[in-house]
Amino acid sequence: MIRDSLKGVRVLDFSHVLAGPVCSMTLADLGAHVVKIEPPGGEIGRQIGPPWQNGVSPAFMSVNRGKYSLAIDLKTDAGRRTIATMVRKADVLIENFRPGVMAAMGLGYDALRAVNPKLVYCSISAFGQRGESTKRPGVDGVIQAVSGLMSTLGTAHGDPLKVPVPVADMMGGYLATIAVLGALHSVRTKGIGQHLDVSLYNSTLMLQQIAFAAFFASGADPEKVGSAAPYACPNEAFRTRDGWMMVVAYHPGRWNALCELLDAPGLETDARFATNDARVHHRAQLHDILDAHFARRSTAEWIDMLSARDILCAPVTTYREVIETTEYRESGIARTVAHPVAGRVRTHGFALGPSDAPAPDETPAPMTGQHTLEMLGFYGIDEDEVAALLNAGVIRASAAHAGTA
Known part of the structure; x- marks a missing residue:
């Protein structure tokens, strides 16, 4: 043991x-x-x-x-x-x-x-x-x-x-x-x-070895991107009607599923958001669009809807909330x-x-x-x-x- x-x-x-x-x-x-x-x-x-x-x-x-x-x-x-x-x-x-x-x-x-x-x-x-x-x-x-x-x-x-x-x-x-x-x-x-x-x-x-590897390759200091991952988009926290949640949908299949869920076909065909690299480059614009969509429902509603489509997500929880979750108990x-x-x-x-x-x-x-x-x-x-x-x-x-x- x-x-x-x-x-x-x-x-x-x-x-x-x-x-x-x-x-x-x-x-x-x-x-x-x-x-x-x-x-x-x-x-x-x-x-x-x-x-x-x-x-x-x-x-x-x-x-x-x-x-x-x-x-x-x-x-x-x-x-x-x-x-x-x-x-x-x-x-x-x-x-x-x-x-x-x-x-x-x-x-x-x-x-x-x-x-x-x-x-x-x-x-x-x-x-x-x-x-x-x-x-x-x-x-x-x-x-x-x-x-x-x-x-x-x-x-x-x-x-x-x-x-x-x-x-x-x-x-x-x-x-x-x-x-x-x-x-x-x-x-x-x-x-x-x-x-x-x-x-x-x-x-x-x-x-920080991944971040330094990116720096050595590009010569550019990392940008401050808040809750986001600098190499993937969307992969960050969004405001909902009653709180915040983390959404990770940069994989092509999950990105398509998110566009369908939001009933926003224009996102899927928009050249700015066609690939992960393009979405990273236009992160700010995409964040504003997704924020507007996510603000219409509660965190719990979105978590259920996103999870049903295998889109990675989680509520942003406080310590007080963490200790009451199933994940913590298990x-x-x-x-x-x-x-x-x-x-x-x-x-x-x-x-x-x-x-x-x-x-x-x-x-x-x-x-x-x-x-x-x-x-x-x-x-x-x-x-x-x-x-x-x-x-x-x-x-x-x-x-x-x-x-x-």
Whole structure:
């Protein structure tokens, strides 16, 4: 089963906020044993977003399920020595500090490779581990801007827009997961680990590879076309009598069917709209014509009529509407988990398993230091040393019902 595919793989996760936690969460979803290494006060991601009950961050909860929390002060020699000992038994290390920070603490790849030659060490950063840009800070919005993505969003002559979901972070996290899986296979076949360099900048460029291919071919920057696909028409959102819907009818058969449905034979014979290329060129004129037709009926009426003719379509729905749809109910992604502070929380879970598999139970994101003592023992740190670390304030051990959420 896919949920057990990484069973036995040990991951030490030093990452924070988003891209790194997405990677480690996905590895946990695949069965890896993931220990979240965070400072005694908790990682900064715990403070992001409007809080749920008792200050629990929904953003943190959404990307940290299935992990164990070990709270330890890496600014201390004892803390760093403890981590170096744990690395001997680890398979994967994930970090997303600025390049050079881990090395400055004596926890860089070169130092830890000497301790564990089979270690897969994954560094996630804004611009990568080498070159003039390496120390340049960057977050999702900065990456969306500098990668060109923001310049493509919105409508003609409109202000630059940002994808509201953190697409650079999410893409970086998932691509880092792919890189780690490949590196683990290499360890199995060749017996050596490696340092993976995953940058949010490169990840966002990879996300746009079709658009850049078109740019390289034409030399022209992409036009802002709103909800439309730049290469196909009609393939965009239209206003109806009571809302909006997406209509995709650029295929010749579906275009003919749409013209028949609208009872507009002139459209089918109009030279401006005879082919997909022609319709793309005259998109604005066609949009105005179709808008006038679609405004005459409700979204529900149009969806029924279009679907009956195999014309691709969907209502433009809000989140509140999404969670009430048949598609959402059938997706299998919805979960409710019991959190020790926030109570029963609705969230999304892992949704890449076999189609006939029941929805798995999800473990909620841990409290800060919830598993500190357990994880130190799991990695072979003896009880006396653990007690010394606790007495010196190097580690924090919190019960499941206490601590920073």
